[in-house]
Amino acid sequence: MPATSLQDRAAGALLGAFIGDALALGPHWYYDLDELRADYGNWVSDYTDPMPGRYHSGLKAGQPSQAGVLLALTLRSLAEQGGYEEADFCRRLDKDFFPLLDGTPMNGPGGYTSQSIREAWRKRVEEGLSWGHCAGSADTTEAAERTLAIAVRYALRPAEMAAAITRNALLTQNDGTVLAMTVAFGAVLGMLVEGHALDGDISGKLMARVKSGELPFHAVTSGKLQAPRPGQPEASVAGRFPSPDALLGPAYMARAAQDPDIRIEPAWKVSLVYGMPCAVYHQFPAAYYLAARFPDDFEAAVLHAVNGGGQNQARAILTGALAGAQVGLSGIPQRFLDGLENAGELLHMARQVAVQAATA
Template sequence: MPADRLQDRAAGALLGAFIGDALALGPHWYYNLDELRADFGEWITGYTDPRPGRYHAGLKAGDPSQAGILLELTLRSLVERGGYDEADFCRRLDTEFFPQIDGTPMAGPGGYTSQSIREAWRKRVVDGQPWGACGGNADTTEAAERILAIAVRYARQPAELASAVTRNTALTQTDGTVLAMTVAFGAVLGMLVEGHTLDGELSGKLMARVKSGELPFHAVTSGNLQAPTGAEAPTLGRFPSPDALLGPSNIARAALDPGVRIEPAWKASLVYGMPCAVYHQFPAAYYLAARFAGDFESTVLHAVNGGGQNLARAMLAGALAGAQAGLSGIPRRFVTGLARSDELVGLAERLALAV
């Protein structure tokens, strides 16, 4: 792939995530879809102000949530340090971010502080624990939302991507399933930035990277009932199974199969689940990005209009869709409507040059 196209996709993935985050700021966490429609109409098409009394009340259309703020913090660290520097990332949390929160849900920048960040703040600030001992067992996509920048930076270096994503995620979330699914999502995003397609063949390409030792998953491949040996011997990795890598292609096949339809597509939130856990959010993001490949607007708007934890859904799907469409393929109104859009575009383009 030409370097300029690669960089367009890398910048598109980052802006897609920022856009998805901001689009869902107003209608975030409506589990009653009738209430969502009553407050925002039948179809949300752009940035909206949060309603009084809601999670992000007081913020304005186009502003980031705390997820977007932490993604920008990660992006700035990557740009200014030339890559993933864990000490620098942790220093920024200690000096720039943690002083703005107090361990309660509704305090701090962005209007809401997630469970895993509250737990990390308590262990680090109140208990004085060192980084490496501050992770908790929250099963959300909180870490996945910030490691998007790491996955883009190392899109062409899958071993480095997996290592950096694993280490960064473990700072705040230590559940093995969360780690495996987050690394897998980062690996998928990296492949889309490279130029691969989110389709039925992608998981096979990911598994080839497992067998080459580039991705830290366990793989057993054998065509019979005997223990695999020789070339089919198990590939041992940090994560106990390759299932998080196999799921994306299964979901993509369903999204592209005319015999399997979710209509309208926003109802993917009902099929895969509206809550916050990774096992609800990643499948819906894969589905929407595969179904609307190349169509950024349809991907993110169906993610937003599905209700529930639509902010994570739109942020993750936005990254995948932005990688597919490239920054040049994202409608300008979504870019210009972001708060501080020029600054975010500049950061994204600087990181893209390093991919």
Template sequence: MSHTTTQERAAGAIMGAFIGDALALGPHWYYDLAELRRDYGEWITTYTDPKPGRYHSGRKAGQLSQSGIVLTHMLRSLVENGRYDEADFCRRLDEQLFPLLDGTPMAGPGGYTCQSIRHAWRCRVEQKLPWGKTGGHADTTEAIERTLALAVRYAFQPAELAATVANNTHLTQIDDTVISMTVAYAAVLSMLVQGHALDAALSGKLMQLVKTGKLPFHAVTLGDLQPPRPGDPDPPRAGRFASPDALLTPSYMAQAAVDEDIRIEPAWKVSIVYGMPCAIYHQLPAVYYLAARFRDDFESAVLHAVNGGGQNQARASLTGALVGAQVGLAGIPQHFLDGLEDSELLINLAKSLAAQTDSAMTRN
């Protein structure tokens, strides 16, 4: 277990996500790595301006993308309500985000609006549909990028975590596999906020939560993934997700990160090994690998995530949250905090949420 405090880990997770998001603002979505190096040099080390005509054009170094802005809305809602209030969160999107969108990608706060948010905007603004009828089929990490705050808030309440993350994800994404992988990431982050290590044993701990019905995944195997014995009844279904395999990925990646016979060098090439695109099944293996390999080195983790190109913004934000939870807020280099726009405001929000997490731990 980590020697940092719960509040340090919780605040570190939130600030790690914001920092990762802002670090990739400039070099976001370069699939041609030679072009990325021409525009930003051999190694990106800090916040940068987006180039004219590219994604987020007009934003400045240290600012957040729209994903970071939506995460801020989620944080404010949690802090002001003391819990997840879906109606309040949806109201914030209706009143503070959607009026600034026009349904096109290269518009809106942050300089780019992702597929799932565009779909929700069309459902709400053009079609006048109620929330709950707004989800689409984007197979991306966009929901994780905001629900990671729910993972922090409900880190010691796995059933509430799974329910709130699944419900919030469903507002914009309705594919069950995407929802299950989103819930799985949240469960991993919650374990790190509790102080557990991202290692070969973590998935076993998560599977125990499945066995006791605290995480809503269906499992028929016994310990160590052994098959059921002849005559064993099919266990009662614990929840909506058909398979718990998304909970097994992090420990496999953690094992790969320390196996001397498996080397990804330099580590940024994890984006090539698992894929540069946006889809959740490309992103999460790379995120887990980097977060396990650099569990004590926040700077290396997020910079390798950014310098890998492609959808490096999600990769860096989700890696930043996992490593931020492992090193705590004090383990994040000060220059990343100093260079982040509205850093003091964001830190205060992160600390307020962390206090809620700590209070929930005490009650449980």
């Protein structure tokens, strides 16, 4: 892995996510891979226009989906407030974002509005409920896609990171497994921004933070998942989330990616191994695998995420963040920045938040 500074890694994670989102705009949600290849060729290598009549129709290559719009909203709030201020974030949703929705899927910024956002819009706008009562049960990655910016901002302060991600995710999603996996993703991303490797040791490092009280997961084991010692109740840590398994998974995906006896060839077929659908338990494993397999190659990691079909936009956003954190902004090919809409503004905000992360 090339030498990078924390600020470079932080900015790389943020721009990597925006790039992953925009790269998948055209070939988004093709579950028939033959149809995907017929429309876009054997390998999607750059930004593309969506086809007429499909998701995001009418948008242009390099533009964001709604996930990118919401990530930018989150990043702007962090940059201008100096950190996560929930009242400011909610005000932006109420004032700048929700007025652009009508509650239907094929509408709104980015050309498609996800289930969790539609549910929150209905409860907030149509039913007039207060924030804190607008979350739904969607099992998807929308919360993780925007809270990755919070993970970057608080990379050096994992307890604050976990608390802020939990609060933000709960605005729109209340499923316990989704929350645990979302916070775990943020914790992994934060460690990569710190400079740790995405390898077989990462889960042990995360569990050490559980034992120290920095991450709010329940744990009863000692050492390397050994049985708790009799008569030592301090081995038991009661956390917000009932199981540490969301923290244990990334190391297994990393080991699989780096084990010479386990090969997924070509790597885009990770979507067939872990699944093409939208749920967190399909998306996070694939992103961890690709980022661990290509720790020094942002382009390979993100393009394999895109070319796997299905919910490739979420896969590419998550992979882009992890891969960008590993190579840093300096390791992202310039052509991806050149083709990204509003790259200058996004880069300015990313650098602001990167400075905050490094000096917090």
